[in-house]
Amino acid sequence: xxxxxxxxxxxxxxxxxxxxxxxxxxxxxxxxxxxxxxxxxxxxxxxxxxxxxxxxxxxxxxxxxxxxxxxxxxxxxxxxxxxxxxxxxxxxxxxxxxxxxxxxxxxxxxxxxxxxxxxxxxxxxxxxxxxxxxxxxxxxxxxxxxxxxxxxxxxxxxxxxxxxxxxxxxxxxxxxxxxxxxxxxxxxxxxxxxxxxxxxxxxxxxxxxxxxxxxxxxxxxxxxxxxxxxxxxxxxxxxxxxxxxxxxxxxxxxxxxxxxxxxxxxxxxxxxxxxxxxxxxxxxxxxxxxxxxxxxxxxxxxxxxxxxxxxxxxxxxxxxxxxxxxxxxxxxxxxxxxxxxxxxxxxxxxxxxxxxxxxxxxxxxxxxxxxxxxxxxxxxxxxxxxxxxxxxxxxxxxxxxxxxxxxxxxxxxxxxxxxxxxxxxxxxxxxxxxxxxxxxxxxxxxxxxxxxxxxxxxxxxxxxxxxxxxxxxxxxx
Numbered sequence: 409x410x411x412x413x414x415x416x417x418x419x420x421x422x423x424x425x426x427x428x429x430x431x432x433x434x435x436x437x438x439x440x441x442x443x444x445x446x447x448x449x450x451x452x453x454x455x456x457x458x459x460x461x462x463x464x465x466x467x468x469x470x471x472x473x474x475x476x477x478x479x480x481x482x483x484x485x486x487x488x489x490x491x492x493x494x495x496x497x498x499x500x501x502x503x504x505x506x507x508x509x510x511x512x513x514x515x516x517x518x519x520x521x522x523x524x525x526x527x528x529x530x531x532x533x534x535x536x537x538x539x540x541x542x543x544x545x546x547x548x549x550x551x552x553x554x555x556x557x558x559x560x561x562x563x564x565x566x567x568x569x570x571x572x573x574x575x576x577x578x579x580x581x582x583x584x585x586x587x588x589x590x591x592x593x594x595x596x597x598x599x600x601x602x603x604x605x606x607x608x609x610x611x612x613x614x615x616x617x618x619x620x621x622x623x624x625x626x627x628x629x630x631x632x633x634x635x636x637x638x639x640x641x642x643x644x645x646x647x648x649x650x651x652x653x654x655x656x657x658x659x660x661x662x663x664x665x666x667x668x669x670x671x672x673x674x675x676x677x678x679x680x681x682x683x684x685x686x687x688x689x690x691x692x693x694x695x696x697x698x699x700x701x702x703x704x705x706x707x708x709x710x711x712x713x714x715x716x717x718x719x720x721x722x723x724x725x726x727x728x729x730x731x732x733x734x735x736x737x738x739x740x741x742x743x744x745x746x747x748x749x750x751x752x753x754x755x756x757x758x759x760x761x762x763x764x765x766x767x768x769x770x771x772x773x774x775x776x777x778x779x780x781x782x783x784x785x786x787x788x789x790x791x792x793x794x795x796x797x798x799x800x801x802x803x804x805x806x807x808x809x810x811x812x813x814x815x816x817x818x819x820x821x822x823x824x825x826x827x828x829x830x831x832x833x834x835x836x837x838x839x840x841x842x843x844x845x846x847x848x849x850x851x852x853x854x855x856x857x858x859x860x861x862x863x864x865x866x867x868x869x870x871x872x873x874x875x876x877x878x879x880x881x882x883x884x885x
Contacts, residue, residue, distance in 0.1 A: 494857035495805035505761040510742040517741035543747040548687040550715035556733040562699040562712030571604035571629035582615035585634040654694025663696040671700025707762030708746035774817035787873035821854040837879040
């Protein structure tokens with residue numbers, strides 16, 4: 409029989425009752441497109457001399473592949489995962505988990521029309537920054553505030569606005585603060601792109617006030633201090649306090665700008681965490697502008713927050729780039745809800761998801777590991793691996809308090825075989841679960857740090873472990 413004659417037509421495949429549900433769920437055009445793709449593959453196989461086999465089996469196999477492809481295409485690209493890496497604010501996994509108050513506010517903002525740029529008092533046009541400006545000023549002590557997409561945008565907009573004037577482009581920064589953050593994002597590069605001219609002073613480990621004094625000229629646009637939140641230099645070091653830099657800047661009639669990077673609105677030491685500089689501390693020290701993130705230690709959505717002198721904030725808001733970098737109603741809804749939580753520090757730990765994860769006691773995490781141990785052992789029983797509860801050290805992540813570690817606990821999976829590769833297959837299998845599990849391989853063990861596994865998510869985590877039995881984790885021969 410002619411091999412091409414074995415290939416069914418598009419219409420014949422579409423009439424198969426096995427595809428009725430798929431057509432209803434995904435639509436006629438989507439199903440037709442996938443069918444055409446697979447028929448083209450079959451035609452190419454025939455052209456290459458392949459014997460397709462039984463005609464009925466060809467059609468049955470084709471329908472099975474079409475259904476699988478449609479199901480796979482329907483899976484969202486942006487999927488929830490279990491973050492068991494031991495890094496709480498994991499940049500690649502979306503950083504902060506939002507609290508219920510913020511999620512509810514986002515849903516309402518998405519579902520209904522809202523007064524984004526509409527003044528309900530006057531009935532005229534409003535300013536979207538006004539939705540959160542009063543809260544930001546209350547929590548930081550600043551005169552005014554504005555919001556952009558992220559902290560990198562906040563720094564860029566500040567430099568582009570204040571250090572792009574003809575004849576006054578120089579920004580003086582300590583050499584030890586010229587940091588690089590994730591994605592090869594470097595402060596000197598963003599300064600260059602913003603139109604500012606970098607002036608480095610001091611050395612990597614020691615910078616003095618006289619270094620700044622000697623660098624100020626008629627071309628100086630600002631003094632800038634960058635919080636080195638993603639690394640720490642220890643030993644023979646010296647940095648100029650913000651108060652002294654502010655006094656020098658004001659004496660020289662130039663702004664003093666502080667980039668806090670991560671940023672927090674609370675005193676973390678109140679919950680047993682290391683101190684992290686706050687915007688209020690910088691404002692009280694004399695900073696004219698402070699920039700920081702909304703989605704790191706603050707525990708909110710991705711945003712860049714600028715607080716400081718009203719005249720400078722108004723100048724920044726007039727920059728045409730501000731419109732290009734502004735945030736939408738969903739972000740503002742979440743940010744406002746999170747900022748409102750900071751009005752009551754006594755209840756913050758109970759309501760802010762990020763703070764709950766950072767302060768979770770090791771004993772509580774270890775108890776969770778003990779509960780999950782027998783289930784994971786059972787799910788992996790056919791494999792040559794051993795599973796045990798281990799004590800671990802989590803990290804905060806996203807460049808926040810880089811040398812600090814949080815006592816944690818989790819599950820360790822080790823291979824009992826001399827052959828290599830089973831842990832990497834295990835890691836891949838965990839990523840293919842209904843809700844992917846992201847752990848880490850360290851010291852010849854697959855580690856699952858349970859700090860970020862909420863108690864209410866344990867049942868789902870356990871339920872999907874049964875899927876591991878159908879995955880190719882066994883060592884290949």
